[in-house]
Amino acid sequence: MENRKFLLFLMDGVGDRPIHELNEKTPLEAAKTPTMDKLAQIGITGHLHTIGRGITPGSDTAHLALFGYNPYDVYTGRGPFEAAGTDLPVKPGDIAFRTNMATIKDEIIVDRRAGRISKGTVEIEEALKNITIEDVETIFKLGIDHRAALVLRGPGLASDVTGNDPKIENKKPKSIIGTSPEAEKTARILKQYIRQASEIMETLEINQKRIDDNKLPANYLLVRGAGKAPHLESFQTKYGITADCVAGGGLYKGVASICGMKINNNHKGTGGVPTDVPSKVKAAMKSLERSQFVFLHVKGTDNFGHDNKPIQKMEFIDEIDRAIEPILDLLPETLICITGDHSTPCVMKDHSSDPLPVLMVGEGVRPDQVTEFGERPTMRGGLGHMLGQEVISTMLGLAGRVHKFGA
Amino acid sequence: MENRKFLLFLMDGVGDRPIHELNEKTPLEAAKTPTMDKLAQIGITGHLHTIGRGITPGSDTAHLALFGYNPYDVYTGRGPFEAAGTDLPVKPGDIAFRTNMATIKDEIIVDRRAGRISKGTVEIEEALKNITIEDVETIFKLGIDHRAALVLRGPGLASDVTGNDPKIENKKPKSIIGTSPEAEKTARILKQYIRQASEIMETLEINQKRIDDNKLPANYLLVRGAGKAPHLESFQTKYGITADCVAGGGLYKGVASICGMKINNNHKGTGGVPTDVPSKVKAAMKSLERSQFVFLHVKGTDNFGHDNKPIQKMEFIDEIDRAIEPILDLLPETLICITGDHSTPCVMKDHSSDPLPVLMVGEGVRPDQVTEFGERPTMRGGLGHMLGQEVISTMLGLAGRVHKFGA
Numbered sequence: 063m064e065n066r067k068f069l070l071f072l073m074d075g076v077g078d079r080p081i082h083e084l085n086e087k088t089p090l091e092a093a094k095t096p097t098m099d100k101l102a103q104i105g106i107t108g109h110l111h112t113i114g115r116g117i118t119p120g121s122d123t124a125h126l127a128l129f130g131y132n133p134y135d136v137y138t139g140r141g142p143f144e145a146a147g148t149d150l151p152v153k154p155g156d157i158a159f160r161t162n163m164a165t166i167k168d169e170i171i172v173d174r175r176a177g178r179i180s181k182g183t184v185e186i187e188e189a190l191k192n193i194t195i196e197d198v199e200t201i202f203k204l205g206i207d208h209r210a211a212l213v214l215r216g217p218g219l220a221s222d223v224t225g226n227d228p229k230i231e232n233k234k235p236k237s238i239i240g241t242s243p244e245a246e247k248t249a250r251i252l253k254q255y256i257r258q259a260s261e262i263m264e265t266l267e268i269n270q271k272r273i274d275d276n277k278l279p280a281n282y283l284l285v286r287g288a289g290k291a292p293h294l295e296s297f298q299t300k301y302g303i304t305a306d307c308v309a310g311g312g313l314y315k316g317v318a319s320i321c322g323m324k325i326n327n328n329h330k331g332t333g334g335v336p337t338d339v340p341s342k343v344k345a346a347m348k349s350l351e352r353s354q355f356v357f358l359h360v361k362g363t364d365n366f367g368h369d370n371k372p373i374q375k376m377e378f379i380d381e382i383d384r385a386i387e388p389i390l391d392l393l394p395e396t397l398i399c400i401t402g403d404h405s406t407p408c409v410m411k412d413h414s415s416d417p418l419p420v421l422m423v424g425e426g427v428r429p430d431q432v433t434e435f436g437e438r439p440t441m442r443g444g445l446g447h448m449l450g451q452e453v454i455s456t457m458l459g460l461a462g463r464v465h466k467f468g469a
Numbered sequence: 470m471e472n473r474k475f476l477l478f479l480m481d482g483v484g485d486r487p488i489h490e491l492n493e494k495t496p497l498e499a500a501k502t503p504t505m506d507k508l509a510q511i512g513i514t515g516h517l518h519t520i521g522r523g524i525t526p527g528s529d530t531a532h533l534a535l536f537g538y539n540p541y542d543v544y545t546g547r548g549p550f551e552a553a554g555t556d557l558p559v560k561p562g563d564i565a566f567r568t569n570m571a572t573i574k575d576e577i578i579v580d581r582r583a584g585r586i587s588k589g590t591v592e593i594e595e596a597l598k599n600i601t602i603e604d605v606e607t608i609f610k611l612g613i614d615h616r617a618a619l620v621l622r623g624p625g626l627a628s629d630v631t632g633n634d635p636k637i638e639n640k641k642p643k644s645i646i647g648t649s650p651e652a653e654k655t656a657r658i659l660k661q662y663i664r665q666a667s668e669i670m671e672t673l674e675i676n677q678k679r680i681d682d683n684k685l686p687a688n689y690l691l692v693r694g695a696g697k698a699p700h701l702e703s704f705q706t707k708y709g710i711t712a713d714c715v716a717g718g719g720l721y722k723g724v725a726s727i728c729g730m731k732i733n734n735n736h737k738g739t740g741g742v743p744t745d746v747p748s749k750v751k752a753a754m755k756s757l758e759r760s761q762f763v764f765l766h767v768k769g770t771d772n773f774g775h776d777n778k779p780i781q782k783m784e785f786i787d788e789i790d791r792a793i794e795p796i797l798d799l800l801p802e803t804l805i806c807i808t809g810d811h812s813t814p815c816v817m818k819d820h821s822s823d824p825l826p827v828l829m830v831g832e833g834v835r836p837d838q839v840t841e842f843g844e845r846p847t848m849r850g851g852l853g854h855m856l857g858q859e860v861i862s863t864m865l866g867l868a869g870r871v872h873k874f875g876a
Contacts, residue, residue: 079833088835113874115855116862120875133875140876287876409833413873415866416835437835438851447853 075364077405077418091436093379105423108445124403127450139289145211147312154293176280225286296322306349309359335362339385367406397424482771484812484825498843500786505842512830515852531810534857546696552618554719561700583687632693703729713756716766742769746792774813804831
C-alpha cells in the first residue's frame, strides 16, 4: 500500500440546483458524463459539506478544509493565499493584501483598475521594491493585469485592518482602520506605505507615457482582503506524502502552496473559461509520476454558476468529462476522488451552502449502488454526508495510509 | 431571496418505534397524512438528532438546539424558560425556578399542589410582590393553576442549588443546598424567601376561606429546576430575520421568548390535548405576514407518547395533517420545515434518543426520492442525518440567507 497514488479532482462550484430549462435537472445531472458515471458505478459516492451544514464556503476556506485544515483556526483573510498564488514567498505571520493598481485624481478614485493596465507594470514592481517603514519590510508582487499582492513583514502586525477599496468608482478611497488595538501599527504602516507608493508611482515613466497616450495612469494602490499568513503543518508532514497542485487560478495555487504542495504550471489551463482541460489532466498525470498526491483544479464550472449560465455549465461539464477519460487508466492503483469545493447554483449566482456530490474510486473501495454522478443520485451513496476536512483522510484510509489511533 | 419566509412546524415527541397493534408501524407511519406525504414527495427529507446521536433531549434543550443555540453552553436548568413562558420578563443572570404552591402542615408536605388550587391565587401573587432579601430582588409570577415561577435577581447568585420538592406527599420538604461555593448565597436567600413567603401565605384571606371551605390552603412554595437565564444572542441578530412563535405550552413560549421571538397568542391551542390545531395553523399563517420566520408548535403527540396511547397518537397526527393542509398555499416561496423535538416512543412512555424525521420543502430544495413522511421512509432521505443546531442554518442556506465564510 506504500506506493498508492492519490488524485483529487475538483470542479469549482460544480454543485447546483434543479433547473427548469434542463428539465429540472442540475447541470451535472444533465451533462453527458460517461466517465464520471462509470467511476460512480465502480466507486462509492456521497454528499460533501465542505465546511459544515448550512455554511456557505468561500473559495479560500473551502480549499483549506478540503486539504484537511480547519479554516476556523487558520483563516483570517484571503490576502496571504492570493499573494502566495503570485509566487510571492509568503511566510507565517506576514500580513498580506489583495491589491489593485488604480487611478486617483484629486483624491478621487476615477478607475479601480487603472484602465485595466496590463503592460509595463514591471517598472512599478521594481520601483516599489525595498520600501521599509519603521521596522516593517514591504513586498509588492504583480499578479495578472492590474492585480498585485502586497505583504507587510515585521514585528507587532495584525490582520484586523480594513481596506481602502471603495468598490465603486468616483469615490474617495476608504479610510484604513485598525479594528483592534493590536492592529494600530499595521494600519499606520499601511497608510504610510500607500501614500509613499502613490508618490513613487506618480513619477514613473510608464505613467508619463500612459498620460501622453491618453490612458489612465496607475498611481494608487487599493488594498483589501487583509489576512495573516498562517503557520500550517505542511501537507507532507501532516499526511506523510508529497503533493502537487495543477490549477490555473492564483488563489488555488496559493492555498496549495501555503499547504506545502508543489505547483505544476506546465499546462495551458487559464483559471477561467475558455481553458484547456486536457492539458491540465495531462499535467496532473505527469505530476503523479513525481508526487504521491495530486490536486487537480478546474475553475470554469464556478464561473458559469456565478453568471447564471446553466447550459454553458452543463456543456463545460461535458467537456471536462471527455478530458478526464485518460484517468481511467490510473485505476485501480490510484485512489481517485472527484468532487467540488462548494455549490454555485446558477439561480443564486453565488456560492451556497448546498452540499455537493463526492465520489471515491480505486482499489479498496466498497462500491455502492449509485450509477450516476450527480447531486441526487449521490444523495443515497455509501459515503453518506461527509465534511471537507474528512476527504483526504478518507482517501488515505482507503489506501491503508492512516496511522492507527491507539493500539 | 431577501423576502423569503420560513415556517418551522414542530410536532412535539412525534418520533416513535414500531408498534404491534399498528401492524409494526409507528404512529406517524400509520397515520393518514396526505399533506405531509405530498410535502415529502416534493421536498427533501432526512433524520434529525436534535442534540446528538445517543442523547435523549429534554424539551428545553431540544428547542434551544433547534433554534441554533448550543444547549451545553447556555443551559443550566428549566426554570428560566418556564418563567419566561409565564410572561415574567426574565433577564440574563436571573436565577429562576419552577414553583408549586403546596400545603404544609406540621412541617410535612400534605399536598404538593395545594388541592390543585386554581382560583383566588392572584392574592398570593400580590402578597409576594416586592420581597427583597439582602441585595436580592425576588419576583413571583403565577402560571396555570398551582404552578408559578420564581426569580431571584441580584449580584453573586448561581444556579447550583437543589430544590425542596420531595416529589411525593407526606414528606418534609427537602433541604435546599448550594452545591458549589458560588451558590451558597443563593441557597441562603432562597431558604429565607421560602420561610418568609410561607409566613405571608399563612395570613392571607384566600387560605382562611379555603380552610373554612374544607380545602387545603396554599401555604408553602416548592421550588425545582433552578437555572440561570443565559445571555443569548437574539434570533434576529443571529440570523438577521424576525421571528414569531405560535405555541400553547409555557415552556416552548419561554424558550422562544428568551431567544427573542415574538409570541403570538392569538389562537385556541391549549398546549395539550384536546387542542385546536387549525386555529394555531391560522395564527402561524397570520404571523408569517409580520415576521419572516415562524415557529409553530403542537404538543399533543408528546402527551400520547408519555401515556403509551399509540392509537390516539396516530389519530392526533391524522388531525394535524388535516389542519396543516392550508400551508401548501405558502409554497414555493415559503421554506417549510416539518420535524419534532425528539422521539417519545409509546413503549418508553418518555423521551428517547431515537432520531426523528425531518423534511424541508420550498424553492431551492433538491427533491429526493422519498414519498412518505415517516421514520423509516426518511431514513434514506437526501438530508442524511443532521443535528438540531443545523436546521435553521440549512433552511436559511436554501434561501441564500447565510453569509459566506471566507471569500
